[in-house]
Amino acid sequence: MLGVSFLPLKELFLKNFILVRDAHIEFSPGFNVLTGETGAGKSMLISALLFLGGADVDWEVFSGQRDEAVVEALFVRKGEVLRVKRTINPEKRRTRAEINGSYATKSALRERIMPLFEIHGQHENELLLDPSTHLSFFDRATGLSELQREVESLFERKVELESELRKRRKDMERLRQIRMLKEYQLEELRRAELREGEVVELEEAIERLSHVEALKEGINRVLDLLYRDDHSAYNKAYVACRILEDLGRFDRTLRPIIESLRGYGAAIEDSWRELVAYEERLEYDPEELENMRARLSFLRELEKKYG
Incomplete structure (x- = not known):
């Protein structure tokens, strides 16, 4: 005989459960007989209820079955509704349980659902022999069931608050670590003493120092061509200007050209002075070149790191 404690069993659904393909049983208030x-x-119905109560699955019974098996029960009393559902995946040998739509473990089924059933045999009462049910009997006998439910509700709320507190602490720790990282990164950038355009300046300076000899050689050739050789551009412009000055006595229209040549000669002389000063500044310093390369490498690493 099967009885129900606390919440009456209202409906029972079975699908692909052992030999039952599809069944829906509705129970009336009071005493029901099957x-x-x-x-x-009849025994399969008891097996189904025990399965809902967290009993282990005998996989040999479901060997060869591919379709998912489902057992679902509805308990109702004075507006209080409890819906329990447990499914079996024979191929993967897995089960899944839900209590009122939320995932539930087997231990939760044994704690919350199994006490709803009392299974009586001819010579024994299994529930009375289970020490884990004695406290519930005591609560019912002393009228403490309502207080028990209140305590359970408060305990569930306590568990929820503790979970929320742990989550908030994790969030605070994560934010603290992010802040520490940002502070470290900011300090690293401050110590770097970055300047706008520094990378371009370093690249140009490294290129220049790496080719000092080639630059000096080329500058000296240009200085010779512009000014120092007997056949330099300056000397040729000077000679051309003297010739035109003599010819200018016969034709005044040559004077603008003479002035242009004089300006050309002055420009050559200015360029020569600037190139001389540039050539004097060119000096190969291996230590300075190495420092520049190290600084450029450091800046490029920062660029990769921070974008």
């Missing part, structure tokens, strides 16, 4: 000959499936 009868049938041997093999009609």
Whole structure:
């Protein structure tokens, strides 16, 4: 005989459960009797309820079955509703349980659902022999069931608050670590003493110092061509200007050209002075070159790191 404590069993659904393909049983208030000959499936209903209560699955019973098995029960009393559902995946040998739509473990089923059932045999009462049920009997006998539910509700709220507190602490720790990282990065950038355009300046300076000899050689050739050789551009412009000055006595229209040549000569002389000063500043310093390369490498690493 099967009885229900605390919450009456209202409906029972079975699908692909052992020999039952699809069944929906509705129970009336009060006493219900299920009868049938041997093999009609009465024991399977008890097995289904025990399965809802967290009993282990006998996988041999479901060997060869591919379709998912489902057992679901609805308990109702004075507006209080409890819906329990447990499914079996025979191929993956996995089960999943839900209580009122939320995931539930087997231990939760054993704690919350199994006490709803009392299974009586001819010579024993299994529930009375289970020490884990004695406290619930005591609560019912002393009228403490309502207080028990209140305590359970408060305990569940306590668990929720503790979970929320742990989450907030984790969030605070994560934010603290992010702040520490940002402070470290900011200090690293401050110590770097960055200047706008520094990378371009370093690249140009390294290129210049790496080719000092080639630059000096080329500058000296240009100085010779512009000023120092007897056949330099300056000397040729000077000679051309003297010739035109003599010819200018015969034709005044040559004077603008003479002035232009004089300006050309002055420009050559200015360029020569600037190149001389540039050539004097060129000096190969291996230590300075190495420092520049190290600084450029450091700046490029920062660029990769921070974008």
